[in-house]
């Protein structure tokens with residue numbers, strides 16, 4: 001399907017690996033010029049070259065901490081008027097709520113709530129003026145369903161979700177949509193780190209933890225960054241202009257509810 005995105009400019013935060021990379025790949029496939037981000041310049045340079053060659057589009061990158069004001073400015077300098085913004089970042093480390101002190105709590109809120117709000121604020125005036133814009137926030141299934149050790153991540157992302165629920169309606173008349181994708185369990189480094197923690201706390205092997213986790217998912221497997229990216233690209237597409245303020249759960253059926 002032609003997503004109607006040829007020549008659009010996409011700024012994809014935290015996209016050197018995992019889900020962000022899946023989004024960058026799918027948007028480049030759809031014909032977007034893509035700006036990648038992460039903190040490792042060597043990894044980014046290799047990925048930019050690979051995506052550019054694979055899809056025949058321009059891909060540049062910014063090696064910077066997306067949570068810092070300087071990092072955000074560098075991203076906006078590299079991609080001054082994005083048509084598409086994918087808000088993504090690392091998540092807070094898994095930790096029991098009782099171990100979180102004030103600096104750790106603030107870090108988590110800055111990472112997963114303040115940063116996407118700041119970037120959204122920066123790009124919305126241009127998007128509304130041009131009459132087209134797509135913002136996709138990568139949040140988490142944990143906004144809907146508590147996950148042990150991730151209360152900070154869940155809280156910050158739920159705050160972001162509520163914030164965006166108002167903003168998306170304000171910009172809807174201008175052809176701009178804002179949606180959230182809620183990953184369940186996707187096969188990335190982040191998921192692996194969680195399994196390693198569970199294995200070391202429980203004394204089980206990594207393979208046992210992994211197999212048991214996959215069995216809990218009705219689909220019987222983890223999601224792939226590629227299928228995540230394709231969903232993101234569709235939400236950014238010309239066809240998705242009437243979808244806004246939605247929370248798209250991608251979880252292979254893991255969240256057990258009718259609604």
Ligand SMILES: NC(=O)c1ccc[n+]([C@@H]2O[C@H](COP(=O)([O-])OP(=O)(O)OC[C@H]3O[C@@H](n4cnc5c(N)ncnc54)[C@H](OP(=O)(O)O)[C@@H]3O)[C@@H](O)[C@H]2O)c1
Nearest residue numbers: 014016017018019038039065066090091185186188189190
């Ligand atoms: N995978 C899942 O199943 C799952 C489920 C629920 C929620 N999530 C959330 O979805 C997001 C992406 O997860 P993932 O699984 O794709 O993680 P991942 O595989 O660990 O990839 C994280 C990406 O973010 C980049 N990054 C991390 N911190 C950054 C920073 N401060 N500035 C710029 N880039 C940064 C990393 O690159 P560098 O390290 O080189 O900077 C990497 O490209 C996370 O917030 C995660 O909590 C994931």
